[in-house]
Amino acid sequence: MFEIIILLILSAVAYFITAELIPNLSDLFIKAGLFGIDLCKTNKKKVPEAIGVVSGCVFLVTSFIFIPIVFGNGLMDTQNFPHNEFAELLAGLLSICCMLLLGFADDVLDLRWRYKLLLPTMASLPLLVVYYVNFNSTTFVVPIPLRQWLGISVNIGFLYYIYMGMLAVFCTNAINILAGINGLEVGQSVVIALSIIIFDIIELRGDQYKAHTFSLHIMIPYLATTLALLKHNWYPSKVFVGDTFCYVSGMTFAVVAILSHFSKTVLLFFLPQIINFLYSVPQLFHIIPCPRHRLPKYSEETDLLHASRTIIVKKDMTFITKLILQVLTMLHLTDKVEDEDCININNMTLINLFLIKLGPTSEVQLTTTLMAFQVFCTCVAFVVRYPMASYFYDS
Template sequence: MAADVNTEDKDSLKMWIPIIINFVMSIGAYCVTVKVIPNIKDKFIKANLFGIDMSKTTSDKIPEALGMVTGCTFLITMFLFIPVPFGKSLWEGDFPHNEFVELIAALLSICCMLLLGFADDVLDLLWRHKLLLPTIASLPLLMVYYVNFNSTTIIVPKPLREHLGLSVDIGILYYIYMGMLAVFCTNAINILAGVNGLEAGQSIIIAISIIIFNFIELSGNLWKAHQFSLYFMLPYTATTLALLKYNWYPSKVFVGDTFCYFSGMTFAVVGILGHFSKTTLLFFIPQIFNFLYSAPQLFRFIPCPRHRLPKFNSKIDKMEISTTNFRYSDLSFLGKTVINLFRLFRLIRWQEKNGYVVTNNLTLINLVLYYLGPLHEQRLTIILLVIQILCTGLAFVIRYPLAHYFYDV
């Protein structure tokens, strides 16, 4: 009995000590980031990395791409943390090479995406490049997954097992799915953006959701995978909280595409290497809806202006829907079908003027404004973040109570 207890205690210490150290280092990362951002933001303005907040009456220069600061602080924290989970194994001569390669490959993918995101902020890349770059940055992840696991078998839901069996090996399709997950995560946050605090705010809620899920699953057989996820999520949340402090209304800094790409790749990394990619997607319910709702404009079935941000009405200090206009007869068959469905389900505002149709731009932000009317920017951000939190609750309901009906969990 005593031997069994000692073994459990040893395993518990092995699990919790690195997490506690990582948490302490994350607090330090928050403090450093909070100090660095105000001291460095003027350098971004001098380098012509700034924007004008179109939702304000002032025309002050706001430093852009401050996600680079949080990304660098995150990476430095993770580099300093590397000896913690592996130091003892190195001295004992039983080094876990597979786990070490996973960590290094994950950091490489995040580092690549941070660099590519900063390049986008500086060079203003085209949309096709924004789809290609995450695919390239995810290659180290997919290679490590292939070498260490190469598991491409999925469990079939109970209602389909009579026809398909208990599991199905989908082969290369699983790697295509993981690559697409990286592309989606890096772009989903970037699409749902445009008001102060929204990008950082939604990312924090997603990160906290993953952290809660990791802590729940630490008691299971895959505790190492969730421990690995916590190594990333704790410092990521800390540095992003520091960024939100300056990005909240009225924003003193803009996060830039750098932050969106860095965040998305971090979520993709923990989802893929932590073996819970489907659960990760559950925490992206608002982003999935926003992508599907935006798809007709993103794929040019319906005219898409360069900026789809809500309009600022300076007279009432509130945000209003932004619009696009087109001739109905000029739309393709698919465009007409989509716009009619949206009109049927009251997902767009439909007006006809001088032979043109005027509708709101297809984003979740504009949809909220369509239903609730003009809103102050801060209140709009809060409502969108509340939607994110409610969807997280739904994600946990799907993951636990409902999953029992479809899988043996």
């Protein structure tokens, strides 16, 4: 408990430092050419970009300062020093640090999408190595209805490491593709971080006390610095967070999911991001034409956002494209306008889906609605994790 109190104090200090640093460093980013224009505003002033590197650096420094506090007693007694726990923390911070560096490089160099898949994979290697050395558990418990065919548990071996590597890739990119309006990237990350912290607190009384304590050591300073960033990124946004923040956030969630052994629960907290990814798959894989930006379309006359759209040329349509369009139309998941030569549909993101269901909406109202949906999905996740889990598992 003493360690958590110290961590809360350090995190509070980190919040105020981050909140002060961001406006003070904004001009430096603009002078360095790291700025963008808010396409959803009539005011076309320069907005500093990649500011997520500031909150990420403060988060890491806070975590580094906390190391001698949490392991102070072990330093005095080297024979009983918890080497495994120390290695886990260092590996987790190393992976996050790698994503901070690679994310900032992406913001500066504007890397192609294939590198966005490769970078998290490389950064997750320290995690996988430490997991192999400390645990090397590649067995998962089979749900009760399937045990008559598969048994109580199944060892999937090397495939488990592929799954963990893919988890890191998904977490980093899932936040990145559900983005584009003020406060959305940071807001959804705050809700996910709070969900993990609540889950950790609930589970502290269980037999995985150390794992959830480790998770709290990571998530509390992350939440503090992210809240400070949200203060400046909320509508009307004074800064853009960039891919740096999305990468750091995704890797932070992957670190606690893998090393604290509750990856399935973390995925439950990513329900909106999973829905957005599945809905976006036809465009991400270019089955349906995908423009470079799928941001909502801003109307200066009404100051409202409308769903952005893409055009499908009928003569270029494949069988798979036609099938997907039929399914989407049947499920009322697209707004389709058709003529003799072309089909005009909304871009396939959760943001645009909300806009075609709710109608033209102000940016702040849209962000608030999406955040409310994130909170609702968190409630669903807790229902699945606790009351419903007893139907599929013994405890």
